[in-house]
Amino acid sequence: MSQDEKDRRRCMKRIQRKQILALLTTAALTIAFAGCGTSNTPTEESAETTSTADQELSLLDTYVSNTVISTGSNTVIKNAEHVTYRAWFPVEAAGEYDYRFYFSNTVDSTWGDGSESHVGMSGGSYTIEKATVYDGGTEFDANVEPIVSAAVTFSGSAAKEVAPDETFWSDPVTLNVPEGHYLLWEWTVNGTNIPAIAMSNLTYAYADKGDGKGFLYTNEIPVPQLVGCDRKVKTRIVTLGDSVTQGCQTSEFGYQFWAAQLLDQLGTEDYSLWNLGIGYARASDCARQGNWLNRAVAGADLITVAFGTNDIISGPYGGTGHATPEEIEADVRKITKTCTDAGIRTILWNSPPFDMTPELDGIRTAYNETVEGIAKDNGATYFDVASLLANPSDASKTVYGQHPNDEGGTVITDALVKLIQE
Structure with missing residues (x-):
């Protein structure tokens, strides 16, 4: 099979996938409506939500993961009062790329018996006060300020108010991460029940709670659901x-x-x-x-x-x-x-x-x-x-x-x- 034919088939598969995703999203909304005590089909408003979700997920054709670290969610940060989090991500491919970060304010899966957090649990309302990505260097030190940085924005703004169950992307940001260096993600958030992942010492994850103790290791950390870049x-x-x-x-x-x-x-x-x-x-x-x-x-x-x-x-x-x-x-x-x-x-x-x-x-x-x-x-x-x-x-x-x-x-x-x- 020629490379052109392989590319054509891959393109067709992605088109089919988008069509199926539209059906899946509509089905999920229908289930959600039924769970709220109504058997009505989704309204025009929910159809618009479906379209928006499809558009968001279609960006995954352009922005692919650039870290092997898991970025799902199975727990929540119950209360974060202006807490700054840092996570060091080993990158799959070094070099300069446009990065975008994807977020979901709904918990992906159940932790333990589900009493603390569970699949489909809505995240709380919270504020992203500031987000930054850095060339994290080769040597880990939680309390040393990296030199090379790029501000992450959301629809042109440094801050963002996040609603329960909201999904969204950051704006594109260009960052060069040299070979053997980490990408350092940092953000300051304020709110309750923020979806997070138990990192289990798989990579360096730290939090500064503003109590004068500086950055200390944290097992539970909120992170983007995708550390994505425009790598082909x-x-x-x-x-x-x-x-x-x-x-x-x-x-x-x-x-x-x-x-x-x-x-x-x-x-x-x-x-x-x-x-x-x-x-x-x-x-x-x-x-x-x-x-x-x-x-x-x-x-x-x-x-x-x-x-x-x-x-x-x-x-x-x-x-x-x-x-x-x-x-x-x-x-x-x-x-x-x-x-x-x-x-x-x-x-x-x-x-x-x-x-x-x-x-x-x-x-x-x-x-x-x-x-x-x-x-x-x-x-x-x-x-x-x-x-x-x-x-x-x-x-x-x-x-x-x-x-x-x-x-x-x-x-x-x-x-x-x-x-x-x-």
Whole structure:
């Protein structure tokens, strides 16, 4: 197949994807109206909202992720009184680019039992007082002021009032991040219930609460949902899943989780990678087809889908306990179909071992028996990650830890690269 034909097909897939996203957004609005006690179809006002959301997500054709750090949300900052946050992002591709940052003021997935934060939870009203990006240098120091900076604006203004459930982009800003340097994101916010992510020592995250103590490490930090730049790539990879995809319990600040290793092996000349793995996430969260799944679909040419563990252990938000194999299958089938219907090459994982009780591992085993069929039915590629990570003498036990360590990440990556390049 010629390169022109490949480009034409890629263009057609993206057009189809936009059409499907419009349908998904309309469906989500209809569900929201029904949940508010009405069975009416969306009004002209909601149709306008749908159009705006489509326009926002269409920018993902131009702005691709430039960091492998996960930027979803699974918790909230309950009260931030003029707090300044800093996050150091390793960049996928160095050099000068126009950056834009995407935000969603709705929580993507459930944390723990959902009592603190949960899928679809509306963020509170808050103010962005100021936002700046920097060349973060090569050496991390939370309290040293970087030299090279660029102000981030929103519709031409340095400040922005953010409404519950609002989605929005920053204006374009040009920044040069040299090879081996971090991109440093800094913003000062004031408000309540601001969606955030538990960073789990995957990169440097700090907060200055204005109490004279300076910047101190914080595990929970609000960040943009996309650190995007106008880099041209052939394939946009999205990794969609839970804490295994996010990279939890790999080397602290080492960037050796499997998603980072995957991009290292594939290279950044042809690929970008947007990490949408979120700790504690369930398939039932993603299957609600909120902004998390919608932006994943809009931003992907190739997507990995990896769920199951938290559905088994914690069950769906609002449920009464562990999900059944049938419930997990239904949710994963819905996610997979959404991806493949949009023309995205989809790699569907089964659920890896997690050193569970025999009862829970029985749920995992029963669910895993359905995964290859889900993939086949929807035109996806099946990835048997469980066999790669299981103890040869006991398939219910792990070799590389409940969350695969750096070595386990390499095992996953080696197999995925072969699959992707077939």
